[in-house]
Amino acid sequence: MHDYTAYGLSIRSHFPVPELPPLETAPAHPDLRLRMGPVDVETGMSGREQTAFRVTDEHLCLRFPDLGAFLIEADRITVDPASGASTEAVRLMLVGSVLGLFLRRRGLLTLHGNAVASRDGAAVFLGASGAGKSTLTAALHRRGFRFMSDDVAALDLSGPVATLRPGLPRLKLWPDAAEALDRPPGGLPRAHPGLDKRIHPVGARVATRARRLLAVYTLEPGRAPSLAPLAPADALVELIRHAHLPRSLRITGDEARHFEQSAALARRIPARRLVRGASFDQLPRLLDLIEDDLRHAARR
Amino acid sequence: MPPAADALSPEDALLLACARTRLSPRAFESIGRLADRQPDWERLIGAAARHGVLPLLREHLGDLDVVPGPVRETLRRLAARIARHNLMLAGVLLDVLELFGREGLPALPYKGPVLAASVYGNLALRPFADLDVLVHPEDAPRARALLTDHGFRFVPEASGLDEAAAIARGREYRFERDPGVLLEVQWRVVSASDGWRKFSLAPLWARLRETTLARRTVAALGPEDRLAVLSLHGAHNQWVRLKWIVDVAEVVRGEAVGWEALFSNAEAWGIRRPVLLGLALARDLLDAPLPPEVRARLDADRTLPRLAAMVRRRLLTEPCDPPPELPLFLLRLRENRREKLFFAARLAFAPTPKDAARLPAPLGFLAPLLRPFRLVVLLVRRLVRAPKKNRR
Known part of the structure; x- marks a missing residue:
């Protein structure tokens, strides 16, 4: 066993x-x-x-x-x-x-996103495939954040505060992002056959217990890094859109519960629209914005 | 003139009173009084669902003590289901717009989520069954290829037309992603066979505006073009759904409409009467406030009351989609004799996709000849059935 x-x-x-x-x-x-x-x-x-x-x-x-x-x-x-x-x-x-x-x-709210944690709590990054979630996660991890999950963010809303559960200690990165973050991809297994995205072990600074959720970010491409708050109604659209396996929600009969849980989360947790810059050089500015924002969210 | 509440059934009176996003204190009191009369709630909820105004009914009746608890619970449950569906479709629309945006393909979402968010101010208040996105005709094949590469299944039309003919004569490609997720990529608001020969989307593309959907900037129609397109769409369906009239009324109430620009465009497009009819219905049924010069235009058109009566008769009686008198209705919408003749000729001889599908491909050229025979057969059938119906 x-x-x-x-x-x-x-x-x-x-x-x-x-x-x-x-x-x-x-x-x-x-x-x-x-x-x-x-x-x-x-x-x-x-x-x-x-x-x-x-x-x-x-x-x-x-x-x-x-x-x-x-x-x-x-x-x-x-x-x-x-x-x-x-x-x-x-x-x-x-x-x-x-x-x-x-x-x-099992009743958890599962989102298609990545997550990291600071001392104060966790942050989830949502976005379409290719939006840069894994690159951002790797960069935050290198800056000292604890790694929490890649691809599936599992949230427990049953208690008085929303918490995020730690997932698998692995991160899927495209070769250019891996190179930019000093993680040579050679020899690592592929995330999917036919894709050059590789699965990187995370190693140090991995969260091993659930953390209080501080904020949810939707990640989008754009020219320069920026961050703007999302109203709960707009956050709800994003939480529904970025469900984990959204197309299966109706099939498995989980649509209504996902909606209710997303609405509850949108009311309880601040959500932000995060625009990443066009190049890797702009990553430090983006990380600064997120760190500042999380500090504010922790003081709420 | 607005219909007097006494002339309507209690259900219809309450339905019309609730079919708006905001209520004046007087309207709020009136709704309370109408609800207190305890209408046939089941019939009212059925009509509201059929007419696409159920979320508005829930919005205005959901917290009234005079409404029985089980009715309020039914309204809440049905409105929540619509909200879930709308939010899910809004997410799909954002996916599609991002995909087209990445590929540099201009796209205009003109009904559905954008209409609900920008005109109703709330995605959950306006039901929509599918997503409609306008593209330039020359971009339609690329849009189709992109969507089928990204998980959308192309739903072919029964006409079996090849791509060039479908783009020249049709108006849309239909796609399905999952059960309940339908997307229509359109390059026309009405088909070439519907007439309206002067109506063109080209000037509309040149004066697009922007709006936000879940804080994303998306292309949108200005209020004048929105009213023109909504009026044409409503007219082509004989306004059998109340929600289409609510759309017009809400644009009139909530947006700064440039009336001169609207009528100047409508004249140029040859759609003056459909626009006037949309406004007349919004005023007469839903008290949409129109400026005096617009009211004068409505009063000057003597055909409008007859058209409005046809709409009201269908709207407040049995559901029927499409109504049997639709061709006559569409004929009366034309003001110009030449346009009327052209429309009548198209109706008699231009084969519909259904006509084309009845013939094997090599005999497709015979479809225009088949069309008049089909119309005669339809007419005879209707004449034979009518006396039987009257006897019942």
Whole structure:
């Protein structure tokens, strides 16, 4: 058995998942069990050619043609790889989209974004693919912020303050961003087959516990770095738009809850529109803006 | 003149009273009185949903004690569903505009989220089923390629026209991304076959303005062009949805309309009467405040009352989309005899995509001949059915 932790969950796996951080002390009752086994993909499946799915109150079943099937239940994920599927590709799907859907079924608000934390709390950066989230995260990490998550930001809104849970200690970077941040990409695994985006281990300064959320930023391209507040109604559009796997919300029946949670978050947490500059040289100015803003948010 | 509340059913009176974003103290009191009469709530909610004004109904009735709790709860639930859908579509629209922006493809979102945000002041208050984005005709193929590369599925038209013919004769490409996410990329507001030969979007592109959607700057129509386009769209559907009239009324109430510019453009485009009709409906049904010179223009057109009566009859009775008398309505909208003749000839001989789809491709050239026969068959069928209906 292998014991891991991610997103505040204790995870016990029947097979090794090196992408997940190991857990030193094995809990008696893990929050999530991972196992290999057959998954019924014949009964009641619907969906497009690329991804077939079945949703019931008890489970969510997904089938990807080249990877295999995943059955997500209340405290268990069963993996049924397709014959000939790359083990690494199956694991990447498991710790990415599939784990994200599991977190959503557990009631967390999952956003497509990156997160870092200062001493005061966490910040989430939302944006379309290619907006520069990972580059910004790497730059903030180099400046002394703790790394929290890449790609999936899992927020717990059940308590009196919104908190962000730490994800996997890895960061996906394009080669030019990696070079600019002194992280040579050579030899590192690719984030997706056919993409030159590489998965970088984060190493030092990784958050290991949930942090109070201070602010949410939407990241956009632009000529010069700037930061402007977003009204709650505008922030709500961004939170809905940048849901993790937004196109699955309706299919899995999570749309209404995502809406309610996003509305609650937009009311409680300041949101900002962050324009990144056109070049890497402008990164320090952008980082200054964010640091100042987070200091203000912490004093609220 | 506004319809007297007594002449309307309690449901229609309340529906019209609620169909606006802001209420005067007098209107607020009037709504309270109408609600206190306990109309048929189910019928009212059904009509509001059909007419696209349910969020406005919720806005004005949702906190009134005289409205029964279960009705308020139904209104809240249905309005929340519309709000979710609108916000989701607004996000998709931003994705599309960013994609087109990155590729240097000019795009104008002219209804849906932009209309809701800039005219209603709230994305959740105006239901929209799909997204409409205008592009230049020459950009339509590139827009189609970009969208299909980015997860949108092209929904082909039944006409089977090739790309050049579709752009020359049609008005839009339709795309679907997920269930409930429909996008129409349009290069015309009305089809070439609808007539309005003088109407062109070229001058409209030259005087675009900017607005914000979720703090993003997006291209938008000025109030005069917005009124012209909304009027043409409403007219082509015989204004069967109240929300289209509310759109016009809200532009009139909330935006600084340059009336001279509006009528000068409308004359040049040959759409004076559709514009006048939109304004007349907004004034008569929803009390839209019009300046005296505009009211004088409305009073001077003797055909308008007949057209407005056709709209009202359809609007406040059974839902029917499209109405059977639509061709007659569209004919009466033309002021110029030549335009009327041209429209009648198009109606009789120009094949619709449906006509073209009835023939195998090699016989497509026969479609103009098939069209008059189809119209005769339709007419005979209607004549045969009418007496039966009357007997019932």
